[in-house]
Amino acid sequence: MNYPRLCVLRAALGCRSLSCGSAVRQSRALDMGQGGAPLHVSNVRNQLREIVGASTKWSDHQQAMAERASLSSILVRSQKDLPVKTMRDSFQEVLLPLGSEPLLREKYLTFHNTVRFGRILEDLDSLAVLISYSHTFNPELKKSPLSIVTALVDKIDMRQHVIYPDCDIKFTGHVTWVGKTSIEAKIHMSQLCDGVFSPVLDATFVMVARDPGNKRAAFVNPLKPEGPEEEELYQQGEANKSRRVELSTASLLKVAPTDEERKLIHSLFLNTLDTNTVSFRSRVLPDSSVWMEDAKLKGLEICHPQERNIFNRIFGGFLMRKAYELGWANACSYSGCRPSLVAVDDILFQKPVEIGSLLMLSSQVCYTQDQYIQVRVHSEVFDPITQQHNTTNVFHFTFSSDREVPHITPKTYGESMLFLDGKRHFNQTVPVV
Secondary structure (H helix, E strand, O other), X not given: OOHHHHHHHHHHHHOOOOOOOOOHHXXXXXXXXXXXXXXXXXXXXXXXXXXXXXXXXXXXXXXXXXXXXXXXXXXXXXXXXXXXXXXXXXXXXXXXXXXXOHHHHHHHEOOOOOEOHHHHHHHHHXXXXXXXXXXXXXXXXXXXXXXXXXXXXXXXXXXXXXXXXOOOEEEEEEEEEEOOOEEEEEEEEEEEEOOXXXXXXXXXXXXXXXXXXXXXXXXXXXXXXXXXXXXXXXXXXXXXXXXXXXXXXXXXXXXXXXXXXXXXXHHHHHHOEOOOOOOOOOEOOOOOEEEHHHOEEXXXXXXXXXXXXXXXXXXXXXXXXXXXXXXHHHHXXXXXXXXXXXXXXXXXXXXXXXXXXXXXXXXXXXXXEOOEEEEEEEEEEEXXXXXXXXXXXXXXXXXXXXXXXXXXXXXXXXXXXXXXXXXXXXHHHOOOO
């Protein structure tokens, strides 16, 4: 992510001023990228509730959603009917004061006095939504008719593996690319150390806009880059879209492995055959290896209303937090130490999770190399009445251990495909080791 560009945007916005009044529209315009002090992290979701007119009470959710349904009439029929926006229109700066607010810090602490990265994922997800609403903001409307939700966490790259529990954190971000109904938002996270904010991570989210009932796609404002740096960011967004299409086309769920991958799988298979027998079924685990079937962890969550988003479905950040914590525990168990997160890659949100659902999470170590551990977490909703399982999300995490870890070894063809998929994600994240 281009951090200097964010600084330029922040400086430009700081020079702009608006008169402070009691009008809600003026207040919202000020919060949505028009200058002023950074937004406190606890106010991000409050801001989102105000934008869409969501109630803070679960008992009022049906009435609130019914009221939103009437907003469909103000949706435009073409993207051309919406005003063009710039990247500075969506710029947001949010402060997480871990150092200056001890009570807030408690929510983010682990038993070992480190920062819960799952909580950071929740904040990133909320901010990505707010950035998207900033881009589509219309000062003439009291409520936004759009339902903007997370479609994909394209990538989160860790630039610093240590997040200090007693130092303030700052998030900055803005929209970098738009399609007709989708938005790419980049977020930079930094932490105050010795009086200077140092970079911690860069995140790229892909959001989609839906109608008030979240039933069909809705158009978002076009984006016009200003200057060569913004044009570069926009072109990178186009490249990201093309890359996602290419990866989807080459998915192992759709096409066979490459020749090189097939040779690798056959080599792994031959390495597990029992040389004392002439049989394809007699398998022996190689030294310093673990069968893939023995590197799993599973969990179950009952989805209560307290974890809902502004549209009364389960908050995407909550899903990411639970998946990350399960994946981390799996990597910890596998490596025998406390692993560090290297990257989050390609988190796909396939279906929303409804309130009251039984959410089943399954974590699998699917690839290892040297000290690295690639973990895939699959989440699905189970309906106890119909006995049906429906996939909602797939998460990919890359962890690093302080020592070399055992080789993960597939036994079945399905596990071999998981192995190859994990290797692909690992190579995207750590191309040179």
